[in-house]
Amino acid sequence: MVFLLLIFLIVIHRGYSQKENVRYSPPHICALKNSSVIINCNFTYPPERSIMKTFWTKTKNRNTDNEFPDLSEDPEYSQRLQYLGDKQKNCTMRLSHVTQKDEHKYYFRFITDKANVKWLGEPGVTLTVLDLQVESPERVTEGDSVRLTCKSSCALTDRATFIWYRNSQPLTERRDRNNILLLQSVRREDAGRYSCALQEHTYISPEVHLNVVYPPRNVSVFMNGSGEIVEGDSVTLICSSDSNPPAEISWIKGGTTVGSGRIYNISKIRSDHREEYKCKSRNEHGEKYSEAVTLNIMCELVSSVTITLNYFFYMIVSDICLF
Ligand SMILES: *[C@@H]1O[C@H](CO)[C@@H](O)[C@H](O)[C@H]1NC(C)=O
Ligand SMILES: *[C@@H]1O[C@H](CO)[C@@H](O)[C@H](O)[C@H]1NC(C)=O
Ligand SMILES: *[C@@H]1O[C@H](CO)[C@@H](O)[C@H](O)[C@H]1NC(C)=O
Helix, strand or coil: HHHHHHHHHHHHHHHHHCCCCEEECEEEEECCCCCCCCEEEECCCCCCCEEEEEEEEEEECCCCCCCCCCHCCCCCCCCCCEHHHHHHHHCCCCCCCCCCCEEEEEEEEEEEEECCCCCCCCCEEEEEEEEEEEEEEEECCCCCCEEEEECCCCCCCCCCEEEEEEEEEECCCCCCCCCCEEEEECCCHHHHEEEEEEECCCCCCCCCCEEEEEEEEEEEEEEECCCEECCCCCCEEEEEEEEEEEEEEEEEEECCEEEEEEEEEHHHHHHHHCCCEEEEEECCEEEEECCCCCCCCEEEHHHHHHHCHEEEEEEEEHHCCCC
């Protein structure tokens, strides 16, 4: 009885091992662009046969000699494909510098010494090639915190370590433990082009621009010329301010808005311009006024008038301007 069972088991075992078979583990592989991928593969064949040829193919269409095309003879692959297996049971291969064009099903093929004992390893192994993508809000207000995510639909191992770049410079500080970069209390200097990568992989994601917005600051008024203004002169006031997005500028004289735009021209200045001017810088995040500037207008007294005037009168007119 035991003997029969043993025979039975041997027959079962022989029956199993005689079957041509190819197994891929895992059957789906997600590879990062430009990385090297190892496709693990095992095969079995009838023990009384010997293997004449092993190769990988990516199509089930036969070529002219009624055989599947050997990938290692394909110029697109020959430099990148490396057969790591043997002619016994291991059919592992490595494909390096994976590109989007490599997204395919791949099949292992073996040919034995017996003409009709050939095998194509169905259903093949599926290679998916994926990009890394930075997900980020387009803009963040200064002082807020922002979270950037390095997205990959590849099921990456937990040990995957992400590297972040700003303007192509690796960020050594503030790297999060997983695929998230958290910027707390964002500063203007944090604006820039962000990309991410995986440690030990050369592929870097496309860059994503992070814009840091903030209300106006450093609002000040500059005046062209020496500052000595004589009646009838033209004066240009320039409002400078720092903001993102750019601010709308308006000009205030006394309490009244008198103009807009970064540059304010006063032509033919008269004494009633002797007032305080301010500019106001405003964007959707806030507004800020400059310090007031006072135009210091010198009176130009016509000398012939002065000469004929007595001293008393001169004292009076020197403080107001004549027209
Ligand atoms: C097959 O060969 C590869 C490369 O030599 C090796 O890493 C892998 O462990 C082998 N697989 C088996 C099942 O022996
Ligand atoms: C791909 O990898 C090579 C080195 O292995 C590197 O020189 C190249 O810059 C990488 N290409 C991209 C697009 O990341
Ligand atoms: C603008 O203001 C900041 C402080 O808010 C200061 O550090 C910086 O030097 C100022 N820049 C200019 C150009 O005045």
